[in-house]
Amino acid sequence: MNNQSMSERSLRHVWHPCTQMKQxxxxxxxxxxxxxxxxxxLYDFEGNRYLDGISSWxxxxxxxxxxxxxxxxxxxxxxxxxxxxxxxxxQPVVELSEQLAALTGLGHAFxxxxxxxxxxxxxxxxxxxxxxxxxxxxxxxxxxxxGYHGETVGAxxxxxxxxxxxxxxxxxxxxxxxxxxxxxxxxxxxxAADVAQRAANALQAWLAEHHHETAALxxxxxxxxAAGMAMHDAGYLxxxxxxxxxxxxxxxxxxxxxxxxxTGTMFAxxxxxxxxxxxxxxxxxxxxxxxxxxxxxxxxxxxxxYDDEVARGFLHSHxxxxxxxxxxxxxxxxxxxxxNDVLAHNVVLAQTLDQAFASLTGHARIRHARRxxxxxxxxxxxxxxxxxxxxxQHAMAHGVLLRPIGNTIYAMPPYVMDEESSAHLARxxxxxxxxTLAEEASHHG
Numbered sequence: 001m002n003n004q005s006m007s008e009r010s011l012r013h014v015w016h017p018c019t020q021m022k023q024x025x026x027x028x029x030x031x032x033x034x035x036x037x038x039x040x041x042l043y044d045f046e047g048n049r050y051l052d053g054i055s056s057w058x059x060x061x062x063x064x065x066x067x068x069x070x071x072x073x074x075x076x077x078x079x080x081x082x083x084x085x086x087x088x089x090x091q092p093v094v095e096l097s098e099q100l101a102a103l104t105g106l107g108h109a110f111x112x113x114x115x116x117x118x119x120x121x122x123x124x125x126x127x128x129x130x131x132x133x134x135x136x137x138x139x140x141x142x143x144x145x146x147g148y149h150g151e152t153v154g155a156x157x158x159x160x161x162x163x164x165x166x167x168x169x170x171x172x173x174x175x176x177x178x179x180x181x182x183x184x185x186x187x188x189x190x191x192a193a194d195v196a197q198r199a200a201n202a203l204q205a206w207l208a209e210h211h212h213e214t215a216a217l218x219x220x221x222x223x224x225x226a227a228g229m230a231m232h233d234a235g236y237l238x239x240x241x242x243x244x245x246x247x248x249x250x251x252x253x254x255x256x257x258x259x260x261x262x263t264g265t266m267f268a269x270x271x272x273x274x275x276x277x278x279x280x281x282x283x284x285x286x287x288x289x290x291x292x293x294x295x296x297x298x299x300x301x302x303x304x305x306y307d308d309e310v311a312r313g314f315l316h317s318h319x320x321x322x323x324x325x326x327x328x329x330x331x332x333x334x335x336x337x338x339x340n341d342v343l344a345h346n347v348v349l350a351q352t353l354d355q356a357f358a359s360l361t362g363h364a365r366i367r368h369a370r371r372x373x374x375x376x377x378x379x380x381x382x383x384x385x386x387x388x389x390x391x392x393q394h395a396m397a398h399g400v401l402l403r404p405i406g407n408t409i410y411a412m413p414p415y416v417m418d419e420e421s422s423a424h425l426a427r428x429x430x431x432x433x434x435x436t437l438a439e440e441a442s443h444h445g
Contacts, residue, residue, distance in 0.1 A: 003045050006033035029389060032396065037064030040414050040421050042401065053395075053402045053411045053425050058225070058257050060288030062336055063416040069287050072332035076325050085111070085322040092327035096294075099334055103266060105275050106296035110314070111322040115256035116150025118280035118293035119218070123154055124316055125297065126216040126250045126278065132304045132312050138215045138249075141175040142206065144199075146182065146227030149218055149254050149280075158218050161226060176210065178203045180224060181232035184368050184379070196236035204243055211247035216278070218252040221268035222372060225257045228408035229377035231370055237272035250277040250301075256293070260284035260333075261343055262412065264350075264373030277301065287333035292326035346374055346415055353417065356426035360409075363430070365437060377410040380433065384440040394435040400428030409433065 010016075010033070011025055023029040035045045040063055042050045052060060062069070080090055097109040110125070112118050123141060130138035143149070143158040150156070156164055158175045165172065181199035183192035190198075207214065221237055224230040244251040253276040258268040260283075265271050267279070278301075282293035305314050320326075336342065350373065354361075357376060361369040367379040380387065388404035395402040402409065413425060 001035075001045050003033045006045055007031040023389075029393070039063040039065070040417060048399070050396060050399055050401045051413075051421060051425050051428065053400050053413050053429070055284075055412050055414050056288060057283075058262070058412050059283045059286075060414050061260060061284045061333065062287050063414045064288070066287060066336075068336060069289055069329055069332040072328050073289065073325060076328035080324045082320065082323055082325070084319070086317060090322075090324050090327075092324045092331060093322040096327045096330050096334075099331070100281070100294060100296055103334075104279055104296050106279060107299060108302045109294045109296050110316075111327075112282075112293040112295070112318055113291045113320055114150075114293050115254075115280065115282040116152040116155040117318065118256060118282050118295050119149040119155040119158065119254065120152055121293075121295045121316060122218070122252045122278040122280050122297075123158070123216065125295065125301065125314055126252065128314060129250070129301050129304045130215050132307075137213055140210070140213045140215060142203075142210070142214055142217050142249075143175050143177055144219060144224065145177050145180040146224050146230060147177075147180075147218070147220060148224070148226030149220075149256075175218075176206065176214075178206050180227065180230060181236040182224065182227065182230035183232055183370075184230065192231075192233040193235050196233040196239070199232075200236055200239035200243070203240065207243055207247040207249060211249055214247075214249050216250035216252050217244060218254055220254045221258055222263050222271060223258050223268065223375060225375075226405065228379070228405045229370070229375060229410045231372050231377075234272040237269055237274055241272070241274040241276075244277070252276065252278040252280065254280045256280050256282045261337070261346060261415065262374055264343070264346070266337070266343065285333065286326055286329040287336070289329045290323070290326040292323065292330060342415055349415065349417060349422075350374060352419060353411075353413070353422050353426070356422045357411075357429070360426060360430045360433065363433065365433070374415065375410065375412050377408055380404075380407045380409060382407055382437065382440055384436065384443060387436065390439055391432050391436045394432035395428055397435075398428035398431045400425055400432065402429060402432065 024031050033045050034042050036043050040051055042052055100109050101107045110121055112121055127139045141158050145160055147160045149158050153171050156172045160177050179199045179202045181196040183195050186195050253269045255267050259281050278297045280295055286292050365381045367381055369378050387407050392403050
């Protein structure tokens with residue numbers, strides 16, 4: 001088996017996500033066949049290796065093929081692979097629900113398979129809550145400009161990414177959008193807290209007029225990832241919590257990407273000292289091994305569904321809801337946090353990576369260099385067409401998996417980086433920038 005034969009077979013039979021397949025077929029964006037993975041490294045069929053600088057779409061927390069997670073999966077496979085959760089239960093889902101409740105201060109976890117399904121669950125649950133409490137008119141939603149919450153039809157309603165909204169607009173009941181607290185939008189003389197205040201004022205004005213029809217506000221706390229790692233001040237979340245309380249609107253925090261230590265705390269909203277009405281979890285929940293998502297909510301919401309009438313129950317299900325293997329992987333992942341004091345470890349690791357990234361951060365073409373926890377981002381001052389695609393290919397040529405969002409380079413590496421891998425990631429990121437900017441000079445020439 002070699003890279004070419006695997007790529008050819010894939011192109012004949014696999015429809016790859018979020019891409020234009022013609023670019024793969026023409027080799028404009030070559031497929032990269034992966035044979036195996038270990039730690040922070042991905043290996044192709046010819047022995048080349050690539051440092052996974054984005055944790056394979058932000059899911060891989062502790063490196064690939066982690067022995068503790070692998071051992072837990074092998075053990076669970078010998079006990080129970082799957083049973084439907086309708087009318088049945090099992091030890092991994094009970095223990096995981098208990099632990100997530102302890103971590104979040106919320107209870108009664110409801111499970112799905114991915115981030116988009118978690119969004120769907122939270123939105124449906126919020127609207128159904130208001131219906132059950134005699135206020136069916138509260139069935140609309142509001143999100144932030146640039147927000148991303150998944151690509152299924154319900155999740156697209158609160159996703160403000162133009163290419164998705166335009167392609168599927170006839171299918172989507174679009175939510176309202178209010179200004180983002182993105183600190184990069186600061187006006188002269190403003191700081192991040194001022195931007196947060198300005199955005200919160202806009203939300204207040206909107207809620208004052210529309211709260212009677214609004215079920216919930218959905219927010220990615222502290223970092224809007226798909227918007228180019230747009231970071232905001234925690235004060236925004238405190239104002240949002242107060243406004244949602246005042247106007248009787250649910251606050252849904254989408255911690256699908258920001259949860260499990262990515263922003264420095266276990267969950268990003270904890271840095272604001274608030275408690276949401278709903279929290280959506282996925283991605284790192286299983287350490288990047290199996291698909292699983294969870295939505296946790298308050299006892300008040302849960303009790304509104306607790307009734308003799310079936311129609312007042314939460315009418316939602318997935319065949320693989322609470323899959324025992326996925327839940328066991330999540331339990332093994334959470335055990336690593338407590339056993340290894342991961343959050344404290346990441347503070348030191350982030351400092352190592354800061355030093356490694358110093359040349360990239362100080363590059364003359366970089367704007368708005370920023371970091372929060374284990375997320376780094378750099379906006380590149382460039383007009384080169386298809387910058388992200390060109391940069392990604394140069395990074396791969398230097399043995400690094402990085403995929404910019406527009407003109408924003410970002411890194412979200414696993415928590416098991418060491419000095420050698422950190423240096424490799426930083427060298428590759430800088431070399432790819434230099435090579436891409438050289439293309440820009442040639443392009444303009």
